[in-house]
Amino acid sequence: MPAQEPVARPRRRDEAKIYFRRKLIDAAIEAIARHGLSGVSVSRLAEYSGLARGMVNLHFDRKDRLLHEVLKHLADAYRASWQEALSRAADEPAARLWALVEHDVARKAHDDSALIAWLAFRQEAITNPAYRPLCDTRESAFFGTVKSLCAALIKDGGYDIKVETAALGITFLLEGLWLDWSLDPQRYRPASGRVVCRTHLAAIFPRHFGKAARAADG
Amino acid sequence: MPAQEPVARPRRRDEAKIYFRRKLIDAAIEAIARHGLSGVSVSRLAEYSGLARGMVNLHFDRKDRLLHEVLKHLADAYRASWQEALSRAADEPAARLWALVEHDVARKAHDDSALIAWLAFRQEAITNPAYRPLCDTRESAFFGTVKSLCAALIKDGGYDIKVETAALGITFLLEGLWLDWSLDPQRYRPASGRVVCRTHLAAIFPRHFGKAARAADG
DNA sequence: TAATTCCATGAACGATCATTCATAGAATGA
DNA sequence: TCATTCTATGAATGATCGTTCATGGAATTA
Numbered sequence: 303m304p305a306q307e308p309v310a311r312p313r314r315r316d317e318a319k320i321y322f323r324r325k326l327i328d329a330a331i332e333a334i335a336r337h338g339l340s341g342v343s344v345s346r347l348a349e350y351s352g353l354a355r356g357m358v359n360l361h362f363d364r365k366d367r368l369l370h371e372v373l374k375h376l377a378d379a380y381r382a383s384w385q386e387a388l389s390r391a392a393d394e395p396a397a398r399l400w401a402l403v404e405h406d407v408a409r410k411a412h413d414d415s416a417l418i419a420w421l422a423f424r425q426e427a428i429t430n431p432a433y434r435p436l437c438d439t440r441e442s443a444f445f446g447t448v449k450s451l452c453a454a455l456i457k458d459g460g461y462d463i464k465v466e467t468a469a470l471g472i473t474f475l476l477e478g479l480w481l482d483w484s485l486d487p488q489r490y491r492p493a494s495g496r497v498v499c500r501t502h503l504a505a506i507f508p509r510h511f512g513k514a515a516r517a518a519d520g
Numbered sequence: 521m522p523a524q525e526p527v528a529r530p531r532r533r534d535e536a537k538i539y540f541r542r543k544l545i546d547a548a549i550e551a552i553a554r555h556g557l558s559g560v561s562v563s564r565l566a567e568y569s570g571l572a573r574g575m576v577n578l579h580f581d582r583k584d585r586l587l588h589e590v591l592k593h594l595a596d597a598y599r600a601s602w603q604e605a606l607s608r609a610a611d612e613p614a615a616r617l618w619a620l621v622e623h624d625v626a627r628k629a630h631d632d633s634a635l636i637a638w639l640a641f642r643q644e645a646i647t648n649p650a651y652r653p654l655c656d657t658r659e660s661a662f663f664g665t666v667k668s669l670c671a672a673l674i675k676d677g678g679y680d681i682k683v684e685t686a687a688l689g690i691t692f693l694l695e696g697l698w699l700d701w702s703l704d705p706q707r708y709r710p711a712s713g714r715v716v717c718r719t720h721l722a723a724i725f726p727r728h729f730g731k732a733a734r735a736a737d738g
Numbered sequence: 739t740a741a742t743t744c745c746a747t748g749a750a751c752g753a754t755c756a757t758t759c760a761t762a763g764a765a766t767g768a
Numbered sequence: 769t770c771a772t773t774c775t776a777t778g779a780a781t782g783a784t785c786g787t788t789c790a791t792g793g794a795a796t797t798a
């Protein structure tokens with residue numbers, strides 16, 4: 303069973319351009335996941351993509367521009383993914399917040415490369431300011447969504463906790479989970495991460511995620 | 521005010537060896553913090569240490585052996601630091617656990633370079649197995665200590681939570697905090713991180729960290 | 739002090755890096 | 769169909785990488 307069906311190279315020029323750019327971006331994600339950001343050379347990109355070495359400069363001018371596109375691709379894909387999960391959730395703050403958390407906790411093995419590549423960029427952002435805006439969790443739409451959901455829960459449940467504190471706690475937890483996961487994706491068990499997050503939510507928002515609420519979920 | 525008093529190079533050979541090795545390790549930490557792990561070249565190490573380029577190979581044979589020593593140095597220093605904080609804490613599980621958390625939350629700006637360098641190694645450990653044993657949070661003495669303290673609290677407070685879950689939650693929270701911190705050390709406020717961690721502990725161990733317990737602390 | 743051993747230095751080396759570019763060939767438009 | 773334009777290729781280039789090593793000088797030992 304082929305991991306991915308071999309899509310034929312389009313003959314039309316405008317389609318070929320998209321095809322090759324995408325192929326290089328995918329190759330970059332795979333290469334970053336396997337060898338780290340610093341292990342990604344133009345030669346290795348050629349090897350992983352099956353294209354010629356000159357293609358990186360032809361389609362992205364410079365290597366770091368390709369990497370920037372890769373980061374944008376990862377950020378967009380992640381955002382689309384959690385927003386999709388959010389759209390399938392019920393229209394209650396608790397269900398929506400849990401949908402976000404569950405989405406992160408249960409990312410498929412298929413996403414391993416993307417997650418590891420993302421973490422590589424996040425680390426690089428510490429010393430490379432160009433990556434920072436796209437990596438800063440605090441300024442992401444995700445964090446904003448978590449904050450507004452926490453605000454709704456706090457108002458509804460009358461909890462004695464600040465919105466910022468609750469939202470930071472949840473994001474720290476998820477990021478710590480990613481970090482732990484990334485070091486050994488094989489070891490990671492979604493059930494384990496799920497319990498840790500669920501326990502945290504049940505502890506700070508007991509009326510919404512405590513035992514009673516869980517029983518009501520079914 | 522000099523950031524560090526200029527220690528004279530020892531003339532005795534055995535002392536000079538220690539001096540130079542230490543100087544290279546310090547230079548490496550600084551260089552990693554400023555330019556990332558991949559930005560550390562032998563030339564840059566020479567620049568940061570003020571020594572000749574050949575010194576890295578003379579004292580550490582190969583560059584990656586130096587880096588391995590740097591990681592060991594960081595791990596040892598961190599362990600000594602939290603163990604010292606632990607030794608100053610009262611002999612109750614809650615006080616000891618809080619001492620660990622507070623130690624992480626309130627790391628001085630002085631430690632910024634060490635923390636960022638540590639995170640760089642942790643990221644590198646994903647693709648470089650050689651670093652993994654020294655980076656794996658799950659296998660560290662720190663995690664073991666957190667687990668045993670959680671076990672004591674759970675037994676004492678009769679909490680309905682597994683030791684592993686509680687310990688993972690705390691370590692995830694702290695690692696997420698580090699990650700957030702590292703992206704912008706200037707922005708980070710210890711008070712903010714402290715509240716997030718305190719809130720989490722109060723939520724899962726209310727009898728020990730809840731309002732009543734906090735009031736008792738003074 | 740004199741003989742010896744060891745260390746610190748930086749130029750030299752081969753490998754690899756990102757990038758450039760001449761060239762061949764395919765897609766395009768007349 | 770034929771002329772034109774653009775694309776894909778990989779060899780060539782200069783810079784930088786980690787490492788080696790000959791050399792001068794300082795520390796050590798007798």
